[in-house]
Amino acid sequence: MELSEKQIERYSRQIVLKEIGGMGQKKLMKSTLTIIGLGGLGSPAAYYLAAAGIGKLKLVDFDYVELSNLQRQILHFSEDINKRKTISALEKLNSLNLDCSIEIINKKVSIDNIREIIQNSDFVIEGSDNFATKMLVNDACVYLKIPFTIAGAIRYHGQLLTVVPEKRTTCYRCVFGTIKNLDDRMSCSQAGVIGVIPGILGSIEANEAIKYLLEIGDLITNKMLFVDLLKNNFSFINVYREINCIICGENPKDFTEIKRYGSDIACH
Amino acid sequence: MSLEKNIQNEKEVNKLDLRGKVCPMTFVNTKLSLEKLKSGEFLEVLLDFPPAVENVPENCRRQNLAKVVRITPIKQNKSYWELIFEKI
Numbered sequence: 001m002e003l004s005e006k007q008i009e010r011y012s013r014q015i016v017l018k019e020i021g022g023m024g025q026k027k028l029m030k031s032t033l034t035i036i037g038l039g040g041l042g043s044p045a046a047y048y049l050a051a052a053g054i055g056k057l058k059l060v061d062f063d064y065v066e067l068s069n070l071q072r073q074i075l076h077f078s079e080d081i082n083k084r085k086t087i088s089a090l091e092k093l094n095s096l097n098l099d100c101s102i103e104i105i106n107k108k109v110s111i112d113n114i115r116e117i118i119q120n121s122d123f124v125i126e127g128s129d130n131f132a133t134k135m136l137v138n139d140a141c142v143y144l145k146i147p148f149t150i151a152g153a154i155r156y157h158g159q160l161l162t163v164v165p166e167k168r169t170t171c172y173r174c175v176f177g178t179i180k181n182l183d184d185r186m187s188c189s190q191a192g193v194i195g196v197i198p199g200i201l202g203s204i205e206a207n208e209a210i211k212y213l214l215e216i217g218d219l220i221t222n223k224m225l226f227v228d229l230l231k232n233n234f235s236f237i238n239v240y241r242e243i244n245c246i247i248c249g250e251n252p253k254d255f256t257e258i259k260r261y262g263s264d265i266a267c268h
Numbered sequence: 269m270s271l272e273k274n275i276q277n278e279k280e281v282n283k284l285d286l287r288g289k290v291c292p293m294t295f296v297n298t299k300l301s302l303e304k305l306k307s308g309e310f311l312e313v314l315l316d317f318p319p320a321v322e323n324v325p326e327n328c329r330r331q332n333l334a335k336v337v338r339i340t341p342i343k344q345n346k347s348y349w350e351l352i353f354e355k356i
Contacts, residue, residue: 015296016292016299022300
């Protein structure tokens with residue numbers, strides 16, 4: 001694969017970087033990523049990844065654009081209200097960069113379809129708005145040994161963890177697996193969310209994917225990033241593998257056999 | 269292989285004419301060409317954008333890509349510079 005003159009110019013500001021160059025750019029162009037959720041987190045992640053020239057993005061969302069989404073979900077515009085988020089995203093990303101091929105999947109991620117959705121992905125970006133989906137993505141990715149990053153954002157706060165199953169890093173379930181009664185209905189609609197916070201966390205998710213693909217820098221593994229935009233606090237807290245974790249511990253279960261909990265009610 | 273011996277054999281020197289290009293494309297194109305070379309091979313780059321004559325070698329040095337062997341100003345009706353790099 002040779003870069004065209006247009007591609008050299010389009011990606012010049014990252015080809016210039018010591019760690020990327022032409023070889024790194026070609027690696028990005030051969031990569032396939034899946035983005036689950038095209039809201040506040042998935043929008044900036046998809047945007048930066050398409051802009052960076054990722055070869056293929058699989059975009060997964062079952063929802064439709066609503067007026068109240070536009071305050072933070074930057075892929076969607078006023079004229080997209082009532083449009084499928086996948087279609088709205090596809091239109092923007094095609095307009096941004098046709099080098100990036102887009103596959104859209106209009107499905108709610110479930111235990112029955114997640115394997116098919118994330119299979120053959122080099123990396124998965126989790127950007128859903130609910131705990132149950134995050135845990136399902138964690139379990140399926142760990143089980144199928146697909147690296148991924150999970151972020152969450154609410155009010156002025158955000159958190160993020162990257163997991164590399166091959167390297168046996170701490171998984172999301174190791175950290176939150178003991179929470180049994182998390183009420184998803186208290187997600188962003190009622191709690192509120194400042195638009196910037198998923199913007200920052202989704203951007204960091206994209207950066208994690210790029211670093212993983214290029215094997216450069218440090219990933220946010222075995223520690224969680226916590227961001228508080230009200231108090232301007234950016235901190236990392238070490239998180240440790242749980243040897244009894246039912247998905248990454250010493251006696252792991254098949255992810256399809258794990259009892260699911262948490263509300264199925266999606267946040268609007 | 270020494271530079272002078274190599275330079276005598278024009279076909280063995282990789283050439284890149286970046287006259288008309290400005291920064292950062294001068295460095296981007298130089299970098300992409302250097303990436304294709306093996307250690308010890310030479311690249312001749314022609315530049316007519318004056319800041320690039322300093323910036324391109326400086327960035328090649330910082331990124332440990334190549335060392336500058338020679339910079340020759342060429343005075344013609346439109347002057348330019350001929351830079352010879354050796355891939356690290």
